[in-house]
Amino acid sequence: MTRFVLVPGLFTGAQVWQETVERLLAAGAKAEVVEVPRQQGAAVDLDAHIAQVVAAIDAGGAGGTPDVVLVGHDYGVFPAVGAADRRADRVARIVYVDAPLVQDGATALATVPDPEVREQLAGQESLPVPDRDEWERWGSTAGLSDAHIDRLTALAAPQPAATLLQPLHLTGAAADLPTTGVLCAESGATIATVRMLVGFGDPALQALARPEVTFFELPTGHWPMLSRPADLAEALLSAAAGGGVSLSAADEPAETPGYLRPFLLDVPEIGPERQGDVDLFLPDADGPRPAVVIVHGGPVPAGMQPAPREWPTLVGYARYAASLGAVGVTLDHRLHDVADYPVAAADLAAAVEQVRADPRVDNSRIALWFFSGSGPMTADWLSAPPPWLRCLAANYPIMAPLASWGLAAGQRRPADVVAQAGALPLLLVRAGLETSAIAATVTEFVAAADAAGAALEIIDVPNGHHSFEGIDRTDESRAVIREAVRRVLGRLDLT
Template identity: 65%
Template structure:
């Protein structure tokens, strides 16, 4: 049986790992829970994990040692493994992003507001106070946590020394060569499908994970699985130690064709494309003589900067643009700057500029515009719902993420559509839901629908029961084709084309 070294995350201590350590012990595995304790910097915490590894080595135990880091804990975990790589068989990251040499833990801090405030202030000393009981959701999804779990988190929480967050992580490269496993928590919005999609964008950080020896597991819970499902987490850790788990590659070690680049679910004949800066226009015949309504299709994300091809060249959006033109309206696609989850303001500005440019085109009826959003662009519907310009006849969305996910740490109130529709008086909204959506995303959609109903907002919902996120390239079913056709029909009616 392997031997585990468990490293707690921000604000938490050994108490958070206790139940999982007991579950591992019940299965015959030895577990050491590291008490990071007080300290002034990341190096202090790394030294404490190194001390545990040295103690295991001094005891002469020949079992494989697996170092597990949760949240911030992955920084001291990786730092220690880098210094004692010969003693570590595998690294496990629990609901945390990959770390990089020279980058401090502050870059991955869950609460965006706190992260930005500390970055702007340049503070490196002092402590970050722990959250109150009702504030834990700002630091990660609380899905699966009982009241007792939240009480334990709150009672055992300790202030986080700022030096542990601002000190850059020093690595030699030894840790990068170790086998590793990521435990994804669906409540945070993480999934293997999402990672595969992001890898297809060419993100170099994630591309490094698409190699032999790197595996993944998913747990249907929130950010603290060591509390919400300690038994399941223990089983996953044992499986990870055995080298099990899914990978980002196919059996042939070749990347899969991403959903957005696969053939579209409808047969849409070609339409000439006009490229104008960041915009592509698909214009139906006769628009020069009689201006037409326009539908602006807004891609999701985040899409890393420099990804090729860019979204307006993806099969999905080319097809939607052509589909709109064949319905007699101008189809518009664009590239915007949603390159990271903190970039919603920049992306929203790009969209506003694009809409202004579309409305200024003489072939477009400036008083009849619809905006159609996809996936991660869902939060960008909020400013339009709030502003309610008279020329915006409706909004539409396919499998949208209707609020920043818990793992994003984005707390900007300008991008929470549910809060806007709850007040009523918003433009009509056409929603296409994927029945096989991840539950973290589905929860944001359910919240939006409930808020729209409470506010009396005009909402049309079309369901694809057997559809996944990005179903246009994945699920060419009758229900998917019907939902897209019916959603387009309803949008055209709102534009006065039905």
Template identity: 60%
Template sequence: MTAFVLVPGAHTGGWIWEDVAARLRESGAEAHAVTLTGMGDLRHLAGPGTDLESHIQDLLRVIDRADAPEVVLVGHGYGVHPALGAAGRRPERVARIVLVDTVPPQDGDPALRQIPDQALRERLEHGTGDDWRIPPPPAAEWQRQGSVAGVPADALARLADLAAPQPLGTLTQPLRLSAAAGELPTTGVLCGGNGSSIALLETLMGLGDPRLTALAEPRVTFFELATGHWPMLSLPDELAEVLLKAAAGEGHRLSPATYEEPAHLRPFLLDVPERPRERVGRVDLHLPDADGPRPAVVFVHGGPVPEQARPTPRDWPTYVGYGRYVAQQGAVGVTVDHRLHDLTDYDRAAQDVADAVELVRADPRVDGDRVALWFLSGGGLLSADWLAAPPPWLRCLAATYPILAPLPNWGLADSRFRPAAAVRGAGRLPIVLTRVGLEMPEIAATVEEFVTAAEDCGAALEVIDVPLAHHGFETIDRTEQTREAVRHAVRSVLGHLRS
């Protein structure tokens, strides 16, 4: 017999787990939907001293009272922090930890660091005066805490009505992870509607982020649910089933062997001869055989890419291949190593790209009045500034399998990096979009949002569809269809540069 201890996230109480707990009990399991001190109907117990340790002690009492010999701790959002803290104190009682649509924190991380709303996180990091409580979001802003996709209207209204202020100390006190907690079996429940998926996780692991290597250990499993950040409200039956399977040790496992040859380091799909290449700071110029200033195409890589990743993106086969191919066609191919290492780095990366463009335009071998910008993958968000107010020298903007609106769990809802909104300012700027048919659903949704907005405002959009291609197809899908897609896109971009 298993006891599930269900730990709610910020501003909520045990009530949020009621439906899931009922279904677990129907299966014969023991289920405890916990309301932490100062939350839910215990809000009157909150005080300036209520902190993460207070909530860890709450869970220890529940674990110690559980009848079942095995306890599965289930944390959602902030609830993962007290769950992991308690697991480290009672590792002999905890059979598994389940993280519901939440990134596992590192030792010493306060929960504040994982608040999705970047604007709120920055305000809290700079202090809140004498107030020791964080008010819950207004009813219309719960999506800033995570996608509310799939949550019925009455459940969303209840979420807002029953929300309680969160004691600041619960968010600022660092989590201390014991070695024992780090070795416990763990399951991640990823919610596609909030921007999480196994495919996206595998892509990030392939980039070599050492923070993710532990996710490939045999003790770690994953499930996906096609819903937003609140599956206990939107899909309680499905979540209960996933929890039962997780307790039984089921779930998808990531194989370390998958990442011995990362997809992004495989050869480029076109056989392109070497070209002269010059490196200036973060910028590489692939040079054509031509006299006089030539048009240039600046390729902007995706991300976030771990800072320690080697080789860096401008040396990845895809970007070297594009740079050489453009140079072979008579233009200057430019690749840039911008510093998008984390989701909080988009401002810095945007400045890196702007600086690189100015360097390129000032080069005497480049016709500074004929430049195209080409964005790939997560670099797509960096296209927003250029779409919103295109300079006269920008003759074309291209995007290949791009992310064109922030994913719901990125916390960038109010940022300027929203190409799907910025396209309304593009005027007659030619836009060449390469759209892959086998895209990750969470990314495909941003592309469709962009296409709809572009069509509504009459933007000069050309869409090149590649039905049987994946995200990053240049080193994965070596077919005639994908080769022609690259040739087609380059022809279109260079055509706009030369017209």
């Protein structure tokens, strides 16, 4: 009989798991929630919580075969993985529920999305319970009713600071255990995005493509044990039986990822002129020409090959612009983690000044075109658009940090500053089949732009997915590319 040992996340205990546990028991499994100690004091650290989970495993007896499925929700995955490392012979599977991937030496501070709170934590004994209206800062509340939020607030307990600051020490004993991720789409994590990140080639993520690793996706926010208890229980039972989607090559046909597929339009093979981290695609034209600066998304691993500025879709847009008389520009910036937006924004600003200083560029006519995860970087340009910026475009952008990201210190949300954009022409290419978490950020931005009277134009791709140019190879996609380029160049007085 499968034994589920459930480890709660930040601030929460057994009560929020009640409905999920009842469904596991009704299905014939054993299930218990570890009530980790939360009293303040230096003694309550990550090791203390790991010991509590180990004790719960041991309480089930010696057992002849691994029978424990360890389930960790957000912070709870740290003590869960720590306990699995110490009792690897008893654990059949580790399940991550809307939780970060953990490794030796990691701290659970990553589960605190607010950077200001992270900075203050070192001087505190505990992390205070959020107020009722603050839960959205700790994860997507999609799917939660008012009663659920009342329940979260009433049952919450402070989190000892040492549990978040002490590094997780692993011997590697549990490294090869079967693992399952239960992804919560409204938090921004989907199987499609994980597949894409694994395809980027980051060595730290290659373990996710092992046959023993599976995934489930729930259409809800960060607390599925409240919003979707039946679906969560079903996913846990299926995970225990080895179910779920695998990303292993053995189960998935080899396929070129969308971002590496050829550009949808036939455009001239204009070669780049490389200048450091910037590539210029120059038109066959006399005199200084306007420029379209293409800004890649992310996060992407450092040193990935081909580099983002070489991706066929981005190069295709730059070549298309050059074929029509503008200087097309691609560049690399250092958005390697969700905490890197300030660094990436500085890289972009430096690259733009480098482009404007080139004598072949008309530095009074520049367009910036943002893609996907570079969307939050639009805030700097919206809040104080320079006179030479003639258009700001964005394809399927993430227009605010997703719920699990938090805001970096000093970072602004585009929706909060779009009112300052004045008459700056804005173009949004919106994917009709966008993931719900990203679509919500776009909806919020559009509402703010409309309320501010911003000069926003929208091109919809009704049957398009995120990164539609590489995924949806249709006449609809081709027509959208042509129309978007026409409008951007029109703002540069080219068409």
